Amino acid sequence: MSDATILSVRDMRVHFQVKPKNRLPWAARRTLKAVDGVSFDLKAGETLGVVGESGCGKSTLSRAILNLIPATSGDIVWMGARLSGASTREWHRVRGDVQMIFQDPLASLDPRMTIGQIIAEPLVEHRPGMNTREVEERVRAMMAKVGLREQMINRYPHEFSGGQCQRIGIARALIVEPKLVICDEPVSALDVSIQAQIVNLLKSLQKEMKLALIFIAHDLAVVRHISDRVMVMYLGRVMELAEKHALYDTPRHPYTRALLSAVPVPDPAVERAKTVQILSGDIPSPIDPPSGCVFHTRCPMADARCAREVPVLRALGESSSAACLYAMAPA
Amino acid sequence: MPLLEVNDLQVEFRTHDAAVRAVNGVNFTLEEGETLGIVGESGSGKSQSVLAMLGLLASNGRASGRAMYRGENLIGMTNRAMNRIRGNRLSMIFQDPMSSLNPYLTIERQMTEVLELHKNVTRREAKRRAISLLEAVRIPEAAHRIGQYPHELSGGMRQRVMIAMALLCEPEVLFADEPTTALDVTVQAQILQLLRNLQHDFGTSIVLITHDLGVVAGLCEKVMVMYGGRVMEQCDANTLFAQPSHPYTVGLLRALPRLDHDGGELTGIPGNPPNMAHPPAGCPFHERCADASDECAVDAPALKAIGPGWLRACHRPVHLIKKEASHV
Numbered sequence: 001m002s003d004a005t006i007l008s009v010r011d012m013r014v015h016f017q018v019k020p021k022n023r024l025p026w027a028a029r030r031t032l033k034a035v036d037g038v039s040f041d042l043k044a045g046e047t048l049g050v051v052g053e054s055g056c057g058k059s060t061l062s063r064a065i066l067n068l069i070p071a072t073s074g075d076i077v078w079m080g081a082r083l084s085g086a087s088t089r090e091w092h093r094v095r096g097d098v099q100m101i102f103q104d105p106l107a108s109l110d111p112r113m114t115i116g117q118i119i120a121e122p123l124v125e126h127r128p129g130m131n132t133r134e135v136e137e138r139v140r141a142m143m144a145k146v147g148l149r150e151q152m153i154n155r156y157p158h159e160f161s162g163g164q165c166q167r168i169g170i171a172r173a174l175i176v177e178p179k180l181v182i183c184d185e186p187v188s189a190l191d192v193s194i195q196a197q198i199v200n201l202l203k204s205l206q207k208e209m210k211l212a213l214i215f216i217a218h219d220l221a222v223v224r225h226i227s228d229r230v231m232v233m234y235l236g237r238v239m240e241l242a243e244k245h246a247l248y249d250t251p252r253h254p255y256t257r258a259l260l261s262a263v264p265v266p267d268p269a270v271e272r273a274k275t276v277q278i279l280s281g282d283i284p285s286p287i288d289p290p291s292g293c294v295f296h297t298r299c300p301m302a303d304a305r306c307a308r309e310v311p312v313l314r315a316l317g318e319s320s321s322a323a324c325l326y327a328m329a330p331a
Numbered sequence: 332m333p334l335l336e337v338n339d340l341q342v343e344f345r346t347h348d349a350a351v352r353a354v355n356g357v358n359f360t361l362e363e364g365e366t367l368g369i370v371g372e373s374g375s376g377k378s379q380s381v382l383a384m385l386g387l388l389a390s391n392g393r394a395s396g397r398a399m400y401r402g403e404n405l406i407g408m409t410n411r412a413m414n415r416i417r418g419n420r421l422s423m424i425f426q427d428p429m430s431s432l433n434p435y436l437t438i439e440r441q442m443t444e445v446l447e448l449h450k451n452v453t454r455r456e457a458k459r460r461a462i463s464l465l466e467a468v469r470i471p472e473a474a475h476r477i478g479q480y481p482h483e484l485s486g487g488m489r490q491r492v493m494i495a496m497a498l499l500c501e502p503e504v505l506f507a508d509e510p511t512t513a514l515d516v517t518v519q520a521q522i523l524q525l526l527r528n529l530q531h532d533f534g535t536s537i538v539l540i541t542h543d544l545g546v547v548a549g550l551c552e553k554v555m556v557m558y559g560g561r562v563m564e565q566c567d568a569n570t571l572f573a574q575p576s577h578p579y580t581v582g583l584l585r586a587l588p589r590l591d592h593d594g595g596e597l598t599g600i601p602g603n604p605p606n607m608a609h610p611p612a613g614c615p616f617h618e619r620c621a622d623a624s625d626e627c628a629v630d631a632p633a634l635k636a637i638g639p640g641w642l643r644a645c646h647r648p649v650h651l652i653k654k655e656a657s658h659v
Contacts, residue, residue, distance in 0.1 A: 053515035054486075161603045191372035192542065193619075196586035197599035218515065225588040225597060248590070262520035263590050264545025268568050270591065271549040278524055279517045281471070282485045 006179060006212060007042040007065070012074030014057070014064045014236075018287060032287045034060040035071075036236035039313070044179065047206065047213040049227030049244075051220055051259070055283055057236040058216045062182045065214070066098060067091050079179075096126035099173035103185035105165035109157040116153040119143065119171045126176045138175060146171045146201060163194035167201070174205060180212045187222060199226055220263050224248055232256050235286055235294040240327075243319035252322040255295050293325070301326055333360035334536055335504060340396040340406070342376065342383045342560075351607050353379045353392075355560040358634070359553075361504065366530065366537040368551035368568065370544060370583075374604055376560040377540045381506050385423060386413045400504075419449040422497040426509040428489035432481040438465075438492055439477040445499045464495040468525055487518035494525065501533060508540045523550060544587060548572060553640075556580050559605045559615025562634055566641040576637060576649045578622045614644070622647045 014035040020027035035057040042048055050058045063069040065076060067083070076083040078094055086094075099122070102108035109118055119139045123130060130138075140150050146167040157165060166186060173181050183202070187195040203226060206213055217223050223230055230247045232240045232255065240253040251257045261277040279298045284290055290297045296306035305325060315321045316329040342354035354376040361367055371377040383394035384405050398405040400421065403412070417423075425431040433441055442464075443457035452460070458477070465473035468491040481489055490510065497505055507526070511519040527550065530537060539551060547554055547568060555565045556579065564577040575581045585598040602619040605611055611618055617627035626646050634644045645652070 193600035
């Protein structure tokens with residue numbers, strides 16, 4: 001069932017009410033639109049990369065998928081079942097199938113639990129009938145799989161390096177044999193040599209356990225390496241969603257092009273010859289996002305129409321879709 | 332004569348457990364207008380080498396060796412003498428602009444302070460210069476922004492303020508410690524462009540500390556690769572990327588995911604970085620090195636020249652490493 005869609009997100013919005021600064025009772029409440037109308041599908045075993053700069057809503061999106069932050073509106077369909085308005089019990093069941101790996105490897109582990117306890121916890125929670133001996137067996141097997149020595153089972157998180165802590169985080173996520181793992185910047189706190197270890201580990205475990213991954217990162221090179229498809233976000237909206245090769249070889253959206261040109265390439269000949277497309281200014285506030293296309297204030301192609309019309313994400317050829325009035329399909 | 336000449340720089344920290352040798356024998360020269368990149372992972376000693384040169388080590392740290400700047404040794408210099416140079420002839424940009432700017436002072440006060448101290452100018456003149464530098468680093472509405480506090484600015488904007496502040500006295504050497512690591516790529520591109528332009532306009536020499544080899548490729552002429560407090564390889568940037576000669580450099584380049592091609596499997600470097608309180612004997616990299624021999628575990632290789640301006644510290648001959656480096 002490799003082609004089956006396991007997760008569909010439709011028009012998801014996550015809005016926060018922001019308290020006005022002066023707190024006078026008649027002051028207008030303002031809305032921060034962290035995620036504003038995001039839709040995508042995910043197939044079993046597939047990796048969807050989500051990239052964007054700080055504040056683009058990629059982490060909020062990942063948390064809303066698991067209802068860790070409730071979505072304001074929109075639909076989530078998991079394995080054919082609609083989750084909008086699902087009960088706590090139903091969410092609990094879903095979370096047995098959808099696990100998460102966090103950015104800061106040490107901060108996401110309880111300092112007072114041994115790593116054996118940490119890795120066993122999801123199993124105890126989601127497989128309540130399992131006897132202790134089997135739990136222990138599975139924990140030990142999982143530790144071996146992620147490259148942790150068995151003797152480490154009774155140690156505490158502070159005794160491990162960043163890379164090892166991330167291995168613990170991965171073991172904890174995978175012990176319940178989930179179908180989908182949401183990875184929120186799993187390697188951005190790690191050094192390059194360790195980052196490569198963890199990316200390789202994730203890739204091989206994905207293959208072995210037939211996992212789908214949502215891989216959130218700001219590093220476009222890492223995302224290229226691990227993803228099948230990539231979604232580019234800006235100010236809570238999807239700018240482009242495309243097959244990996246289409247996105248990196250022929251980016252359709254001007255924001256994607258700007259992002260890609262900004263990444264320094266470790267090759268002096270390439271790096272010195274290329275023209276970086278410098279975006280002017282900073283990312284606008286999501287409290288009062290620009291009208292029309294949210295990117296128009298920084299876009300080199302924008303005109304008056306972009307300030308009025310909100311572009312919808314539309315298909316451009318077979319493997320790309322972009323939300324830009326002027327994006328062109330391949331000739 | 333080079334602008335800055337560093338010889339056998341060592342940094343040691345006294346801790347409860349033991350003395351930690353964070354930097355072990357760093358040598359380099361920096362010419363006028365040149366950019367040197369210092370590359371390494373966390374704990375490699377890259378930041379501490381620079382902090383030592385500017386007399387900014389933590390109180391339990393002690394530096395030895397020589398760092399000659401215009402005939403004066405920066406190591407062991409009195410505070411009084413250092414205060415005349417630091418922030419004036421040699422200045423520094425730190426990684427995290429939020430924690431290196433004073434939250435209680437407006438941008439104006441933090442900037443004019445520097446000029447009043449070093450250049451003995453009036454407050455009015457200082458403000459005029461501060462505004463013109465904020466404009467040079469492309470802060471919009473500089474005359475208005477200068478009255479704001481750091482928290483009112485975005486991350487990219489704060490980093491620009493830091494750069495403007497570091498350039499106030501037109502320093503000869505700018506030390507930049509991971510100046511773009513905390514920033515998004517599009518903002519990073521803006522800041523790197525800015526550093527390039529400033530160097531072009533003012534002829535400032537830059538020592539850039541970074542873990543990002545892409546940033547090095549774009550900005551630096553010379554590179555020094557550090558690991559476990561030691562220099563592994565040192566050469567010009569083109570050579571480093573085209574024909575890395577040290578197993579660690581080769582490993583680092585292979586571990587790097589590339590934006591410009593898929594390149595198949597990444598090759599991580601196995602193991603973990605050394606604990607500097609209990610560093611391994613011999614070469615600090617030998618436990619993770621695919622090319623290590625018995626000799627490496629006992630005897631730390633000395634940094635030797637293998638070509639003009641090309642140094643490496645490895646027992647294994649270059650041609651044996653090169654075979655593997657060719658398919659990086």
